[in-house]
Structures are given as structure tokens and as C-alpha cells.
Amino acid sequence: KKINTLPSPPGLPLIGNLHQLGHHPHRSLCSLSHRYGPLMLLHFGRVPLLYDKHDVASAPYGEYWRQMKSVCVLHLFSNKMVRSFREVREEEISVMMENIRKSNSLPVNLSKILVSLTNDVICRVALGRKYGGEVDFKELMERLSKLLGTFSVGSYIPWLAWVDWVSGLDGQLEKTANDLDKFFERVVQDHVNGNRDRTDFVDVLLSIQREKSVGFEINRVSIKAIVLDVFVGGTDTSYTLMEWAMTELLRHPKCLNILQEEVRTICKDRPSVSEDDIKDMNYLKAVIKETLRLHPPLPLMAPHESTQDVRLRDYHIPAGTQVLINAWAIGREAATWGPDAEEFRPERHLYSSVDYRGQAFELIPFGAGRRICPAISFAVALNEVVLANLVHRFDWRLPVESTEDQTDVAESTGIAIHRMLPLYAVASSTT
Numbered sequence: 001k002k003i004n005t006l007p008s009p010p011g012l013p014l015i016g017n018l019h020q021l022g023h024h025p026h027r028s029l030c031s032l033s034h035r036y037g038p039l040m041l042l043h044f045g046r047v048p049l050l051y052d053k054h055d056v057a058s059a060p061y062g063e064y065w066r067q068m069k070s071v072c073v074l075h076l077f078s079n080k081m082v083r084s085f086r087e088v089r090e091e092e093i094s095v096m097m098e099n100i101r102k103s104n105s106l107p108v109n110l111s112k113i114l115v116s117l118t119n120d121v122i123c124r125v126a127l128g129r130k131y132g133g134e135v136d137f138k139e140l141m142e143r144l145s146k147l148l149g150t151f152s153v154g155s156y157i158p159w160l161a162w163v164d165w166v167s168g169l170d171g172q173l174e175k176t177a178n179d180l181d182k183f184f185e186r187v188v189q190d191h192v193n194g195n196r197d198r199t200d201f202v203d204v205l206l207s208i209q210r211e212k213s214v215g216f217e218i219n220r221v222s223i224k225a226i227v228l229d230v231f232v233g234g235t236d237t238s239y240t241l242m243e244w245a246m247t248e249l250l251r252h253p254k255c256l257n258i259l260q261e262e263v264r265t266i267c268k269d270r271p272s273v274s275e276d277d278i279k280d281m282n283y284l285k286a287v288i289k290e291t292l293r294l295h296p297p298l299p300l301m302a303p304h305e306s307t308q309d310v311r312l313r314d315y316h317i318p319a320g321t322q323v324l325i326n327a328w329a330i331g332r333e334a335a336t337w338g339p340d341a342e343e344f345r346p347e348r349h350l351y352s353s354v355d356y357r358g359q360a361f362e363l364i365p366f367g368a369g370r371r372i373c374p375a376i377s378f379a380v381a382l383n384e385v386v387l388a389n390l391v392h393r394f395d396w397r398l399p400v401e402s403t404e405d406q407t408d409v410a411e412s413t414g415i416a417i418h419r420m421l422p423l424y425a426v427a428s429s430t431t
């Protein structure tokens with residue numbers, strides 16, 4: 001059968017299509033695909049890159065990654081582990097609610113509150129306690145997240161790698177990596193030395209190491225690497241989802257009212273929403289799904305790479321091609337979601353079986369296949385109970401001077417796409 005040449009937008013000499021990415025690659029690539037088709041070949045410097053917004057390709061892991069992934073899935077993010085951190089979530093939510101209550105109906109920086117909550121929950125779950133003061137762990141993570149979102153010229157155009165060196169990117173990366181390594185080394189050592197009441201991720205990993213219970217050796221470097229993955233993969237993504245959900249609810253007061261009615265009917269006069277209450281909250285689940293559809297926190301997910309030659313829709317894709325999948329564009333495809341695909345309408349999910357756990361390719365905010373996010377249950381459990389509590393105890397509105405219910409909300413740049421400017425909102429206590 002004939003092998004076709006992949007459509008490819010014309011690029012510039014040496015840099016290829018790099019200049020066409022712009023500040024928001026998920027949007028630029030979606031526009032390009034309207035002209036060149038759902039599957040197109042781009043060149044970033046010397047690396048050929050396949051852009052696909054319909055099919056989901058997943059690179060097979062090597063043995064090391066397969067083993068580490070199974071540790072994550074079976075030991076860190078199992079349903080049992082997710083349940084065991086219920087108290088941590090509830091305690092941190094009650095701290096958050098108290099802070100909002102103290103705002104006395106003045107506008108609060110909800111983005112900052114949600115970042116802080118997510119950081120604290122993940123810190124306690126992974127490391128056993130919140131870190132602040134003696135080491136500014138939050139500052140360290142902010143530095144890392146900024147660097148990860150910074151484009152490294154050298155990784156695409158090897159002969160321009162000196163630009164990263166001159167721009168200071170290499171130096172900053174090296175310093176941040178060293179600081180993080182030192183920090184995690186100390187945390188792991190504290191765990192080796194001490195006893196603790198609640199088992200956190202570092203404890204689980206150390207016990208796997210001690211008992212050699214998984215059939216392969218897990219060393220200190222792997223432990224630190226997994227813990228770092230948890231922070232990098234978990235913090236920005238989770239708070240971004242909560243921030244977009246509240247943004248959309250505030251822009252759509254009717255949806256906010258429906259959600260409030262559902263939560264308040266189920267919880268009646270109870271002061272807070274517990275995780276047992278959530279199972280019957282169908283509208284809450286639909287709000288989260290709709291937010292993930294319109295605002296997947298990682299719009300281009302993680303780049304994959306083909307490890308062998310493949311034939312896809314009569315195109316030949318050589319081994320070593322980087323593959324980008326645009327979850328953002330997939331979620332807004334009118335052919336799948338209808339003419340109102342750009343609108344926030346949670347109702348569309350109420351009687352639909354389309355879910356985000358990697359089975360339905362029209363909604364893949366967590367990826368699909370072998371590389372799928374291992375922490376879906378963990379992320380969803382936190383997001384559901386936070387959102388339910390926020391709308392249960394408070395009535396919310398945008399500050400009087402805000403115009404964002406009539407305008408598009410600007411997006412940040414970087415790997416995780418959150419709001420460019422923080423979300424300010426007014427909370428009035430209902431009790």
C-alpha cells in the first residue's frame with residue numbers, strides 16, 4: 001500500500017517550525033492543524049516532531065520505568081493509599097476554610113489559597129509533614145516549575161546549546177537540581193532515623209527498599225526521583241484544575257447555583273462535606289469533567305517518542321520521532337463535542353459515559369495507555385472534596401470591579417497552563 005508524505009507546515013532554515021509555536025503552543029498547534037490536518041510533521045531544529053491530535057501514541061517504557069511505574073500504581077496511588085490520606089485532606093481543607101472565613105467578605109486571592117492547600121497536602125502525603133521555615137521548599141518548587149516551563153533551545157538545536165549557557169538556564173537548572181537533591185536527601189535521612197505515626201510515600205519506598213518486596217532493587221536515587229515526580233506531576237496540575245473550576249463557576253453563576261443546591265441538599269446542615277457525601281454528587285463530577293475538557297492542566301501532556309518505526313494512517317513515522325498529543329484541542333473538537341464545544345456546560349456529562357480515565361480518547365486530560373497519569377484517583381479525590389466544601393460553606397461572586405465574566409481569561413505560559421493573573425473572588429459565609 002502507498003505510503004504518503006506527512007503534511008508539514010513550511011518552516012525556516014535551521015530552526016524549522018520553532019517560531020510557529022508562540023506563547024501558547026496548544027493554541028498555535030490547534031490552528032495549524034486546521035490547515036494541515038490532525039496529523040502533521042513539524043521540525044524543531046533537528047528533532048522531527050509528529051503532532052497528532054486524534055490518535056494516542058504511547059512510547060513503551062524501558063525496564064526501569066516499568067518497574068518504577070508499577071511501584072507508583074500499586075504502592076503509592078492505590079485506592080487504599082488514597083483513602084488513607086483522607087484525614088490529611090480534611091485537616092488541610094478545614095485550615096483553608098478558616099482562612100477564607102477570616103477574609104470577612106473582602107476579595108481573597110483564591111489562586112494563592114489553592115496553591116498553598118495543594119502544596120501542603122502533597123507535602124504531608126509524600127514527606128510526612130509540611131516543610132517551610134528552615135528550608136523554603138515552596139520557593140524551591142516554584143523555581144523548578146518555572147525552569148521546567150522555560151524552553152531550552154539546546155534540547156532542540158544542539159549547536160545552539162551555548163544559548164542556554166549564556167542565558168543562565170544551564171546554571172539555574174544545575175543549582176536548582178542540586179538544592180532539590182540536598183533537600184530530598186535530608187528528608188529521606190530523617191525518615192531512616194525517625195519513627196512516625198502515619199505512613200507517607202517516603203516510608204513506603206524505604207520499606208520496599210528494605211524488604212526487597214517488589215522483585216527488583218530500588219535505591220536512594222530512585223526514591224528521591226519518585227518523590228520529585230510526585231511534586232512535579234502533582235502540585236501544579238491539581239491546583240490548576242481547582243483554579244479553572246472556580247473560574248468557570250464564577251463566570252457561570254447558574255452552574256454555581258446548581259452545584260451549590262446539590263451539595264447543600266446532600267450535606268444539609270453539616271458544617272463540612274465529607275468524602276462519603278461525594279459519591280452522589282453527580283453535578284460536582286460533571287463540573288470537574290467539564291473543567292478538565294476545556295482546561296486540561298497539561299494541554300500537550302508529556303512529549304512521547306516513538307521507539308520503533310510505525311505506520312500510522314498510511315504514513316511512515318520513523319523511530320526517534322517526538323510525538324505531541326494536544327489534549328486541549330481534542331477536548332474542544334466540534335465534531336466530537338458539538339457546536340457548543342467551546343462553552344462551559346457541565347450538563348453535557350450528566351448522561352454520558354465518556355470518562356477521563358484513558359478509555360475514551362475524546363477526553364484525555366490524564367493521558368492514556370501505559371504513560372497515563374498514575375494518580376487520577378488521588379487528584380480527583382482532592383479536587384472533588386475541595387470544590388464541594390468551597391461552595392457548601394460560602395456564597396461566591398467576582399469582585400465588583402472584575403470584568404472577567406465577559407472576557408476571555410488569559411492563560412499562563414509553561415507546561416501546566418493556569419491563569420495568567422490570580423483569581424480574586426468574594427466569599428460570604430452562609431453560617
Ligand code: HEM
Pocket residue numbers: 058069072122229230231233234235237238241296297298301302303365366367368370371372373374375376378379
Ligand atoms: C488534575 C490533576 C492531574 C492531571 C490533569 C495530570 C495529568 C497527567 C498527564 C497528562 C500525564 C502524562 C500522561 C502521558 O504522557 O500520556 C501525567 C503523568 C504523571 N502524573 Fe499526573 N496529573 C494530575 C495529577 C497528578 C498528581 C496529584 C500526581 C502525584 C501526586 C501525579 C503524578 C504523575 C506522575 C508520576 C506522572 C508520570 C507517569 C509516567 O511517566 O508514567 N499527577 N499526569
